[in-house]
Amino acid sequence: MARKYGESPKIVNAIAAHHEEVRAETILAPLVDAADALSGARPGARREMIETYVRRLEELERISNSFKGVEKSYAVQAGRELRIIVQAAQISDDEAASMARSVAKKVENEMAYPGQIKVTVIRETRAVEYAH
Known part of the structure; x- marks a missing residue:
């Protein structure tokens, strides 16, 4: 979707690579992965008690x-x-x-x-x- 709407290749790779499904090409991918992990790790982030x-x-x-x-x-x-x-x-x-x-x-x-x-x-x- 990011590619379709003209995002830069670095952003497209960061989105695709943040769960290690494709190879990270820039530092953005592990940063997005870390941010996602921190966000998902907080209690209640995914509507769980x-x-x-x-x-x-x-x-x-x-x-x-x-x-x-x-x-x-x-x-x-x-x-x-x-x-x-x-x-x-x-x-x-x-x-x-x-x-x-x-x-x-x-x-x-x-x-x-x-x-x-x-x-x-x-x-x-x-x-x-x-x-x-």
């Missing part, structure tokens, strides 16, 4: 924490994204990918929510050495 909003975040974290090897989980972006940090020593890369699918399926089966919820499993191993 605060109790329902908080309950959904808690339920998302409860579901993810029920899986073996989860160190911590965070429901972010007003509950539209779930980030799960796993213990690298307990969970392999393949298991992390499988866990993302399993958590998404469990969320689908146990919760009612508008739109979609992105599930990201983060597995990190760090090796540090010092040269003297």
Whole structure:
């Protein structure tokens, strides 16, 4: 629609890229994404009661924490994204990918929510050495 009405290519890209559906070409896209996340994250922004909003975040974290090897989980972006940090020593890369699918399926089966919820499993191993 923005393209149709003559908006600049930078604005068109910012609109299209703010949910990471297309590649951002300027700094405008992540700024629009951040503004959208902040706006959507405030209680009542999408006509939800605060109790329902908080309950959904808690339920998302409860579901993810029920899986073996989860160190911590965070429901972010007003509950539209779930980030799960796993213990690298307990969970392999393949298991992390499988866990993302399993958590998404469990969320689908146990919760009612508008739109979609992105599930990201983060597995990190760090090796540090010092040269003297």
